[in-house]
Amino acid sequence: MKIRRLLTIAAAALLAVGVFSAAQAGETKGPVTDEIGVVKIPKGAPIFIGGYWTLSGPDTALGLDQKRAVEIAFDDWGNKIAGHPIKFIAEDGQCNAEGGQTAATKLASNQRIVLVIGPDCSSSATPGAPILWKAGIPSVGTSTTAPSLTAPDRKPGYHGYIRTVYNDLAAGAADAEYFYNQLRCRTLATVHDGSPYAEQLVRVAENTFKGLGGSIVAAEAVAPTDVDMRPLLTGIATTKPCVIYFPVFVAAAAQIARQAPEISGLENTHIVGGSALMAPGFLEAAGDAAVGFVFTNPDTSTDAFGKRYPEFVEKYKKKFGEAPVQAFHANAYDGAVVALMAIEKVAVTDDKGNTYIGRKALRDALFATEAFDGIGGAIKCNEHGDCAAFKFAVYEFTNGDPSTFKIGTNPKKIFP
Amino acid sequence: MTAEAARQGAAARPKRRFRITYVDVILWSLRLLILVVVVGGTIGTLIKGRYTIEHWFDFVMFGLTMGGIYALIALGYTMVYGILRLINFAHGDITMTGAFSAFFLARHLDRTGLLDAYPLLSMLAITALAMVVCSVIALAVERICYRPFRHVVTLAPLICAIGASFFLQHSFRGLFGSTIRSYPDPEWLKGKIDIAGFGIPLVQPMVIGTALTAMLLLYLIVQKTKMGTAMRAVSEDRDAAALMGIDVNKVITFTFILGGCMAGIGGVLYAMVYKQVYFFMGFLPGIKAFSAAVLGGIGNIPGAMVGGFFLGIVESVGPALFLDGIGITAPYQLRDLIAFIMLIMVLIFRPQGILGERLAAKRA
Numbered sequence: 001m002k003i004r005r006l007l008t009i010a011a012a013a014l015l016a017v018g019v020f021s022a023a024q025a026g027e028t029k030g031p032v033t034d035e036i037g038v039v040k041i042p043k044g045a046p047i048f049i050g051g052y053w054t055l056s057g058p059d060t061a062l063g064l065d066q067k068r069a070v071e072i073a074f075d076d077w078g079n080k081i082a083g084h085p086i087k088f089i090a091e092d093g094q095c096n097a098e099g100g101q102t103a104a105t106k107l108a109s110n111q112r113i114v115l116v117i118g119p120d121c122s123s124s125a126t127p128g129a130p131i132l133w134k135a136g137i138p139s140v141g142t143s144t145t146a147p148s149l150t151a152p153d154r155k156p157g158y159h160g161y162i163r164t165v166y167n168d169l170a171a172g173a174a175d176a177e178y179f180y181n182q183l184r185c186r187t188l189a190t191v192h193d194g195s196p197y198a199e200q201l202v203r204v205a206e207n208t209f210k211g212l213g214g215s216i217v218a219a220e221a222v223a224p225t226d227v228d229m230r231p232l233l234t235g236i237a238t239t240k241p242c243v244i245y246f247p248v249f250v251a252a253a254a255q256i257a258r259q260a261p262e263i264s265g266l267e268n269t270h271i272v273g274g275s276a277l278m279a280p281g282f283l284e285a286a287g288d289a290a291v292g293f294v295f296t297n298p299d300t301s302t303d304a305f306g307k308r309y310p311e312f313v314e315k316y317k318k319k320f321g322e323a324p325v326q327a328f329h330a331n332a333y334d335g336a337v338v339a340l341m342a343i344e345k346v347a348v349t350d351d352k353g354n355t356y357i358g359r360k361a362l363r364d365a366l367f368a369t370e371a372f373d374g375i376g377g378a379i380k381c382n383e384h385g386d387c388a389a390f391k392f393a394v395y396e397f398t399n400g401d402p403s404t405f406k407i408g409t410n411p412k413k414i415f416p
Numbered sequence: 417m418t419a420e421a422a423r424q425g426a427a428a429r430p431k432r433r434f435r436i437t438y439v440d441v442i443l444w445s446l447r448l449l450i451l452v453v454v455v456g457g458t459i460g461t462l463i464k465g466r467y468t469i470e471h472w473f474d475f476v477m478f479g480l481t482m483g484g485i486y487a488l489i490a491l492g493y494t495m496v497y498g499i500l501r502l503i504n505f506a507h508g509d510i511t512m513t514g515a516f517s518a519f520f521l522a523r524h525l526d527r528t529g530l531l532d533a534y535p536l537l538s539m540l541a542i543t544a545l546a547m548v549v550c551s552v553i554a555l556a557v558e559r560i561c562y563r564p565f566r567h568v569v570t571l572a573p574l575i576c577a578i579g580a581s582f583f584l585q586h587s588f589r590g591l592f593g594s595t596i597r598s599y600p601d602p603e604w605l606k607g608k609i610d611i612a613g614f615g616i617p618l619v620q621p622m623v624i625g626t627a628l629t630a631m632l633l634l635y636l637i638v639q640k641t642k643m644g645t646a647m648r649a650v651s652e653d654r655d656a657a658a659l660m661g662i663d664v665n666k667v668i669t670f671t672f673i674l675g676g677c678m679a680g681i682g683g684v685l686y687a688m689v690y691k692q693v694y695f696f697m698g699f700l701p702g703i704k705a706f707s708a709a710v711l712g713g714i715g716n717i718p719g720a721m722v723g724g725f726f727l728g729i730v731e732s733v734g735p736a737l738f739l740d741g742i743g744i745t746a747p748y749q750l751r752d753l754i755a756f757i758m759l760i761m762v763l764i765f766r767p768q769g770i771l772g773e774r775l776a777a778k779r780a
Binding site for chain 2: 057058060194219222225226227228231235238239250251255258262283284285286287288289
């Protein structure tokens with residue numbers, strides 16, 4: 001018995017040493033040696049690129065818009081990279097942790113995937129990005145704005161993650177400044193839905209608002225699937241806030257938008273939503289209650305974006321038969337371009353036509369992306385993986401019919 | 417073991433009156449904790465004085481509105497349980513199917529202007545459609561999922577019920593997509609009404625009134641008609657009822673139709689209050705209504721009604737009354753917690769529910 005246990009321990013120790021030394025030595029395939037591993041793409045075989053966004057549920061437009069933008073980026077590169085065709089595999093991240101985990105696990109199990117673009121929701125990225133990076137696959141977030149994902153003290157699992165979208169540290173601060181300086185509000189009530197995006201965003205907004213001299217009269221939370229907002233709003237109404245800020249997703253936000261006008265005490269309160277609501281799905285869920293509804297969002301007007309943005313919109317319309325359906329397509333396009341440039345940079349092709357991509361090298365190339373003029377603005381990655389800047393705007397819906405959704409007119413920009 | 421044998425066994429054992437087990441300690445601490453939270457929270461909230469009498473009135477009205485809907489759905493659970501001893505977990509989703517189907521009619525009536533021109537007729541048509549769809553689907557679920565297992569004493573019917581629930585959800589997702597759709601919001605529903613000096617949205621008294629009327633009708637059907645008497649007989653003792661010449665299959669079919677009708681009305685009222693339909697919308701109200709049925713005493717029809725209203729009110733008033741006072745921030749997100757703690761408490765301390773199951777003799 002004792003001998004068997006000793007043997008087990010010895011075997012485990014040997015295995016651990018083996019794994020450790022393997023990790024140290026890295027892997028060599030063809031001409032490339034890489035700390036984490038090397039993907040070999042035989043001549044003529046495709047290079048696999050993964051993606052995961054919200055492709056079902058009330059927030060579908062958020063993910064679909066970005067997936068489409070990535071496809072346009074691939075088209076612009078002739079669907080080829082480093083001499084190989086691109087094979088794109090998109091999964092559904094569902095805008096929640098379970099979906100992100102499932103999608104990332106599926107993608108991570110496919111070792112031919114060199115890189116993943118997405119996701120769109122911080123709640124999917126929070127479990128998803130570490131799963132991918134553990135498998136040696138770096139990922140490029142395209143509308144995941146939660147500060148924790150690129151915080152300097154983040155866990156090593158996020159070291160393979162960059163994002164071509166702004167950080168909510170900037171967005172939350174801009175929101176608070178708008179409430180304080182433009183709406184001239186001194187009292188703020190916030191509602192989040194427990195998602196990393198909403199919770200971290202309202203915390204930043206609250207802190208900035210307090211810093212400016214305002215006070216937070218209520219900090220509430222709902223579940224993303226809650227339908228009865230009346231008790232919550234009644235409770236908030238007792239504190240008489242000047243503005244209620246709730247950067248939550250379509251389902252819960254539509255209920256708040258519908259029920260707030262029925263609550264006595266909120267007649268003079270500004271009801272302000274967040275950037276997840278720039279979608280036809282919001283009109284579908286809120287109906288006529290959406291008319292006059294205001295939300296803060298990154299500026300998606302042509303003058304705020306890069307010079308090549310109008311050209312992109314034309315391609316989008318031609319390929320999908322409608323104008324962009326959400327706010328983050330430009331970030332997704334830029335994410336895809338950053339990814340393709342990084343692959344191009346590290347891919348080594350031998351004389352037989354086989355291509356080799358080092359996983360660590362690819363990650364480093366992504367982080368080293370600098371000074372590139374994206375269609376959503378300038379892209380430059382810092383050492384924590386933040387690559388894009390934030391431009392603040394406020395939008396208002398003008399019609400409750402989902403078929404009238406068109407960024408620029410419904411919703412129309414009301415600030416700046 | 418029969419009840420008689422159990423009693424004899426208890427008598428034969430030596431009396432251990434003063435022995436306290438750790439289970440007792442835990443259970444009593446649990447009661448004490450809940451009591452402290454409820455009493456302490458209430459006192460705290462009242463001292464803080466954040467809410468005026470108007471707010472409390474609002475909360476109670478929200479609670480009654482939701483409670484009426486829970487009660488209507490709970491009736492389906494309780495009737496089926498009374499007759500088949502089966503928890504029909506697909507019932508919440510049957511409610512969804514009615515509300516979802518009626519949505520298409522409601523949208524059509526809204527677009528053609530009929531909903532605003534003939535409110536009563538339109539609402540009757542919408543509700544009737546929901547009732548028919550719910551009844552048909554409830555019958556199909558009974559025929560396909562429950563009848564083959566009727567004489568099988570295993571977990572199979574329960575598992576089949578859960579399977580049916582998923583099947584309904586995902587077939588509606590497949591058929592109509594996963595987006596949230598907005599129920600029409602006609603002008604006549606938007607007004608406020610003055611009750612005892614408090615202005616409340618018109619939709620609330622309408623929902624409560626409709627729910628009460630539907631429940632009264634159901635009660636009359638069960639108590640005063642021949643079929644209702646047969647239902648009660650089958651619920652007392654299925655075999656004896658069959659021996660007395662009652663067609664048990666017919667009674668079960670009738671029960672599912674009644675449950676389906678109540679679910680149809682509940683679904684439409686739910687959609688009138690929240691103005692959204694979604695393939696997953698039946699799940700949570702279903703579970704809550706199940707809690708309401710257990711709370712009132714599952715198998716007991718007035719119990720389901722009382723349980724529904726009670727759950728609705730506690731859920732609506734509870735966060736402000738109990739949790740705000742003990743300094744919990746964002747108490748509303750704990751609303752479901754209150755509902756489900758109540759379910760657990762009832763299961764532990766009073767499994768027969770508030771009213772208990774009314775049977776001539778308790779079954780073993």
